[in-house]
Amino acid sequence: MSLKLSAWFLILLQIHLSSASDSDPLHDFCIPRSEFSSIFLSCKNSSLVTAEDFVFSGIRTPKDYSKTGFSSIPVSSSVFPGLNTLGMSFVRADFESGGINVPHYHPRATEIAFVLEGTIYSGFVDSKNRVFAKVLEKGEVMVFPKGLLHFQMNIGNSRATILGSFNSENPGLVKIPSAVFGSDIKEEVLVKAFGLNGKELAKLRKKVSSY
Amino acid sequence: MSLKLSAWFLILLQIHLSSASDSDPLHDFCIPRSEFSSIFLSCKNSSLVTAEDFVFSGIRTPKDYSKTGFSSIPVSSSVFPGLNTLGMSFVRADFESGGINVPHYHPRATEIAFVLEGTIYSGFVDSKNRVFAKVLEKGEVMVFPKGLLHFQMNIGNSRATILGSFNSENPGLVKIPSAVFGSDIKEEVLVKAFGLNGKELAKLRKKVSSY
Amino acid sequence: MSLKLSAWFLILLQIHLSSASDSDPLHDFCIPRSEFSSIFLSCKNSSLVTAEDFVFSGIRTPKDYSKTGFSSIPVSSSVFPGLNTLGMSFVRADFESGGINVPHYHPRATEIAFVLEGTIYSGFVDSKNRVFAKVLEKGEVMVFPKGLLHFQMNIGNSRATILGSFNSENPGLVKIPSAVFGSDIKEEVLVKAFGLNGKELAKLRKKVSSY
Amino acid sequence: MSLKLSAWFLILLQIHLSSASDSDPLHDFCIPRSEFSSIFLSCKNSSLVTAEDFVFSGIRTPKDYSKTGFSSIPVSSSVFPGLNTLGMSFVRADFESGGINVPHYHPRATEIAFVLEGTIYSGFVDSKNRVFAKVLEKGEVMVFPKGLLHFQMNIGNSRATILGSFNSENPGLVKIPSAVFGSDIKEEVLVKAFGLNGKELAKLRKKVSSY
Amino acid sequence: MSLKLSAWFLILLQIHLSSASDSDPLHDFCIPRSEFSSIFLSCKNSSLVTAEDFVFSGIRTPKDYSKTGFSSIPVSSSVFPGLNTLGMSFVRADFESGGINVPHYHPRATEIAFVLEGTIYSGFVDSKNRVFAKVLEKGEVMVFPKGLLHFQMNIGNSRATILGSFNSENPGLVKIPSAVFGSDIKEEVLVKAFGLNGKELAKLRKKVSSY
Amino acid sequence: MSLKLSAWFLILLQIHLSSASDSDPLHDFCIPRSEFSSIFLSCKNSSLVTAEDFVFSGIRTPKDYSKTGFSSIPVSSSVFPGLNTLGMSFVRADFESGGINVPHYHPRATEIAFVLEGTIYSGFVDSKNRVFAKVLEKGEVMVFPKGLLHFQMNIGNSRATILGSFNSENPGLVKIPSAVFGSDIKEEVLVKAFGLNGKELAKLRKKVSSY
Incomplete structure (x- = not known):
């Protein structure tokens, strides 16, 4: 009997939220209950919600830099539940x-x-492969239309910082080098798609995966 | 004949855009033609669109401060057409x-x-009149749920700056003091709603309208 | 063992629905199971649903009137689950x-x-603080655009009744007097926002909270 | 020259609005310019908009009754432009x-x-052909889920009136008798779909079209 | 104790999913956990998801034909969970x-x-009862606008097959003959709506229900 | 005068549609007027619409094959206006x-x-760079979640054909090889992103652009 119950708990704890979508909310807010957020979609009783639930303090300093000299801290609703x-x-x-x-x-x-x-x-690339790119100075703003491919490079002599905001609580991120050459797409597809030979592809895959 | 034509132009120039809504876009982007944006919804031919259309440089410095020590530069699609x-x-x-x-x-x-x-x-006020407020330091982020009343005050000794972003190209702005006491809402409604006498209301209206 | 199980039940019973949003439904209807509606989003088996689930009889007579001579019965999906x-x-x-x-x-x-x-x-106030107000007679209809501030007063000699409908199953309600002067917004913010002194504010707060 | 211009006007006057959809609005409101509403989607300059634009007075009395003892006045945005x-x-x-x-x-x-x-x-019929029907008295409310087939009959001894509201500015209306038997659907399709012979179908079509 | 627990399981197993709506997804995908899909909305841990979850093989051959010479296999998210x-x-x-x-x-x-x-x-019927119908040959495509009544007939000498796709994971289906004459709509409503006498209606109901 | 008028016409003819979005439609349908579709969003008078407007016959045979042995005919609302x-x-x-x-x-x-x-x-790649790929036989169906990278290869000995459908009237298409290596993204960005040297990049660009 006790085993059965424990099993029930364990199963529940492995379930991940399906969740809703980025439409109009139905409530003022919905702070997920931390103990169940991995189980099913449920809001904290609003009397237990505090101002802290709507504040995020984790982007005051950058994280470690990658090999490409880049560091990012994405803050979606899984990291900052107040966005739910x-x-x-x-x-x-x-x-x-x-x-x-x-x-x-x-x-x-x-x-x-x-x-x-x-x-x-x-800059970004539109679906006709046209590039719209520009040097941005401190205080300038650029918009990247939904779903279009974009990129950035610090061309100054000191560190640079960008603050991005998105109109989805979970925008997703597909990095082309790793999605294409760092994933298990069948070799033959990539060889044909990029006009490479097997050796060239292997080299490219190795480089990308070393990042 | 010429008069008729001119009339046609004049009429057109007074029309304002109805426009669409904040759903999924149907195109990569749609930069309104500047000469017609006040007439009807139409996109520039994409070959005439440049990177400049997606960059905004007008918030590098603040504007003049109001009597309440506040200055804001809202950037919706009417100011920055690239957001359309x-x-x-x-x-x-x-x-x-x-x-x-x-x-x-x-x-x-x-x-x-x-x-x-x-x-x-x-802070903000939810629809049960509960206040969720907190002191934010540089680098912290707060979210104000859709449509809820919120406010801010610089409690430091030097100037402060906030960058806000919205999930609508035209979020709208209703300032309570001016919408309620700076507008032409019938005196009797306000007297009853706020438990004021006519004199108190007149004073409040005068103060708010002097801002 | 029994304790553990009870704890599990108690925890579940405190969870409140996060829920979906006002988009297209995915089913003909979804009547929440009454025994679980406070736990998680789930529909009654449709064979248990009856015509009664889609009918609401609770607005045939008004409730008690407030100090401002007003009485309202809001019917959202939490009161009338058939709207879910x-x-x-x-x-x-x-x-x-x-x-x-x-x-x-x-x-x-x-x-x-x-x-x-x-x-x-x-009447209502638009985001430029313009008031659009009119006297409505029996049988007339007025529309209040999404999110805009509005108000009503019975200027006749007998009781009056309005039927409102909304395009959200949970539209929310923010009453300005109580949200602003009946909530815990920091005194200093209100003093500055409305050009009041502390004494005037205290009086206003007292009046509003006495409603 | 004058001919060309007139032609241009005539062509424009025949165009009908494509329009947007029932998503979040992008403006407080958008009253279509009456002189152009049949030409293209454009809002009146807001300074020309008045309270009258948001009020509708055309449902204070019923219209003529049909052969089935029914009269309806649908009020969509084409009739009441303030709903746009x-x-x-x-x-x-x-x-x-x-x-x-x-x-x-x-x-x-x-x-x-x-x-x-x-x-x-x-009552209404769900997509499993189950009927949810009930007698409603004055002051009661029933909800008909999106897109489901529904019907009503006055079973009292005096006239009855219903007020319906919709979550679309143009909900559309498909009446089954006239859409199926009053339209030009090929005879063979209807004969097979309803198990009728040609004569029975002809009779049914005649009856329905006489309404 | 054991009884109580079992009851809990049984209750859970009867609950049916309320679910979200056809808006933008919030995740790359969400494959419902098969053991819980009937209980509450939850996604499989993505590490347990495989390519098979996104492939459907059940429409390679038709099912049995009905009396009207028709066979259909609707594939919504309840049949093919990868569509969730x-x-x-x-x-x-x-x-x-x-x-x-x-x-x-x-x-x-x-x-x-x-x-x-x-x-x-x-063909289909619009809400003005106009029929838009045409003979389609192999390889041709027709669009049926959202919610409008439509129909098809094989006018060739051999079997015909159509592949339909929908912009909802659960479009719903209302068949007019069975929804109107195969359901329990009160006899009096149908008699008046279609101008039938009771005998004619009974015959029609019998025919439709024999399908 | 005549010149001015002509100019007006010419300008209008260069305008491109901004258009709406993929939300619920507001009308049964909206067939764009062909003579104005490039000017502004307007529907044909519905009395001029025919069944032909809802039928597309242009995919009965494939077009020419590309160097990669592929041929596609995308049918969005710009090609098949009935989808508008x-x-x-x-x-x-x-x-x-x-x-x-x-x-x-x-x-x-x-x-x-x-x-x-x-x-x-x-197959497709999710945003964690996991590949979900499978061999599909005739009659099988695969779903590619919104916005995720996907690919296909004919591994049989004869020609193969796929029919794809999308839940947008204009889904857009970004081909990675040409968007990344066939566009004008700054060399330095690509060199660093893919760990290439200038020579390798030049070769890759040349190959891709030769397609």
Whole structure:
């Protein structure tokens, strides 16, 4: 009997939220109960909700930089539960001099990027393969339309920082180098798609996976 | 004949855009033709669109401060046409020491507010009249759920700046003091609603309208 | 063992629904199971659903009147579960002669108000602080755009009744007097926002809270 | 020259609005310019908008009754332009004693029906062909889920009136008898679909078309 | 104790999913856990998801034909869980020579129908009762606008097949003959709505129910 | 005068539609007027609409094959105006033996792909870079979640055909090889993002652009 009950608990704890979507909310807010957020969608009783639930303090400083001189802290509703059902999220992105944010896209959101510090070469590619790119100075803002491929590079001599915001609580992120050459897409598909031979592809895969 | 034609032009020039809504876009982007944006909804031929259309440089410095020590630059799609159909907009808000952003709400959007500089007392009121407020330091973020009343005050000794972003290209703004006491709502309604006498109301209206 | 199980039940019973949003439904209907509606989102087996689930009889007579001569019965999906996922709700509002519905707004819906009985002065304020108000007679209808501040007053000699409907199953309600002066917004914010001194504010707060 | 210009005007006047959809509005409101509403989607300059634009007075009395003892006044945004972009509309329906509102559905909206007067037998059919029907008395409310087939009959001895509201500014209306037997659906399709012979079908078509 | 626990399990197993709606998804995908899909909305841990979850093999051959010479396999998210939250579903429809798909509609989706094989007379009725119908050959495509009544008949000498796709994971299906004459709508309503006498109605009901 | 008028016409003819979005339609349908579709959003008078407006016959045979042995005919609302406002579109894709549909994504839609003929290796990459791929036989269906990168290869010995449908009237298409290596993204960004040297990049760009 006790075993059965424990099993029930264990099963529940493995379930992950399906959740709703970025439409109009149905409540003022819905702070997920932390002990159940991995089990099913449920809001804390509003009397237990406090101002802290709506404040996020984790992007005051950058994290470690990657090999490409880039560091980012994406803040979706899984990290900042106060965003749940509210249709927005954000990201802090830091660049060492020469650092890049590789070509990527967000499958579920438009992004507005503010330059907090530094000089950033920033651009996106539309679905006709036209590039719209420009050097942004501190205080300038660029918009990346929903789902389009975009990239950034710090072309200044000191560190640079961007603050991005999204119109989805979970915009998603697909980084082209790792999604294409760091994943298990069948070799033959990539060889044909990019006009590479097997050796060239292997080299590319190795480089990308070493990041 | 010429008169008729001119009339036609004049009439057209007075028409204002009805426009769509904050749903998924149907195109990569749609930069309104500047010469017609006040006439009807139409996109520039994409070959005429440039990177500049997606960059906004008008919030690098604050505007003049109001009597309440506050200055804001809202950037919706009417100011930054690159946002058209993309479902997002933003605002820069500056506060003198002690300056306040009066209780207000955005009828069509959630807001994410980042503290760029300073120390801000910031909060919102839910629909049960509970206040969720907190002091935010530089680098902290607070979310104001869609349509809820919120406010901010610079409680530091120097100027403070907030960057807000919205999940609507035109979130709207209703400032409570001016919407209630600065508008032409019938005196009797306000007298009864706020338990004031006519003299008290007149004083309140005068103060609010002097801002 | 038994304790553990009871704890599990108790925890579940405190959870409140996060829920979906006012988009297209995915089913013909979804009547929440009454025994679990406070636990998680689940529909009654449709074979247990009856016509009664789609009928509401609780607005045939008004409730008690408030000090402002007003009585309202809001009917959202929490009161009338048949509305769940269907994107609509409604309200009955009654006014004594001279009674008012204080300036308020619904953060998540447009409202259509039908005058069932009486003569009502009714209006809303747009985001440029312009008032659109008019005297409505029995049988007339007024629309209050989504999220805008509106108000009503019975200017006839007998009781009046309005039937409102909303395009959200939970439109929300923010009453300005109580949200602003009946809540715990920091005194300093209100003093500055409305140009009041502390004494005047205290008086206003006292009056509003006595309602 | 003058001919060319006139042609241009004539062409424009034949164009009908494509329009947007029932999502969140992008403006407080958008009253279509009456002189152009048949040409293209454009809002009146808001300074020309008045309170009258948001009030509708055309449902104070019923229209003529049909052969089935029924009269309805649907009020969508084409009749009441103030509803434009606001995602709601409504209808007044009157029934003589024994009068019926034939089985029909609204392809784009849920409906909430309030009984203003009388006793109405009212119901809907779900997609498993189950009927949910009930006698409604004055002051009761029934909800008809989006797109489902529903019907009403006045089973009282005096006239009855219903007020319906919809969560679309143009819900649409498909009346089954006329859509199926009053339209030009190929005879063979109907003969097979309803198990009729040609003569029976002809009789049915004749009856329905005589309404 | 054990009884109580079992009861708890039994109750849970009867609950049916309320679920979300066809808006933008919040995750890449959400494969419901098969053991809980009937209990509450929850996604499989993505590490347990495989390619098989996104592939459906059940429409390679038609099912049995009905009396009207028609066979259909609707594939919504309840049959193919990989569609969950993705806003699409599909159907395979087969017709014997002369077979018909009776007048019906989908309350929650537009349909695109591709003719895979054969010659199909296909059409829909708009809300003004106008019929738009045409003979489609193999390889042709017809669109049926959201919620409108449509029908099809194989007018060729051999079997025909159509592939339909929908912009909802659960479009719903209302077949007019069975919803109107095969359901329990009160006799009096149908008699009046279709101008039938009781005997004619009884005959029609009998025929439809024999399908 | 005449010149001015002509100028007006010319300007109008260059304007491109901004358009709405994939929400619920507001009308049964809206067939754009062909003479104005490039000017502004307007529907044909419905009396001029015919069944032909809802039928598309252009995918009965494949187009020419590309160097990668692939041919596709995307059918969005710009090609098939009957889809306007209806939230769906489709594509026919043909593969020579060994032909590939290069890694690509649709920024605005989920896709359902039916194998009409042949044996197709088909897969997608989620935002954690996991590949979900499988060999599909004739009659099988695979779903590609909104915005995720996917690809296909004909691994059979004869030609293969896929029919795709989308839940947007204009899903968009971003082909990774040409968007990344066939566009004008700054060399330095690509060199760093993919760990290439300038020579390797130049080679890759040349290959991709030769397609």
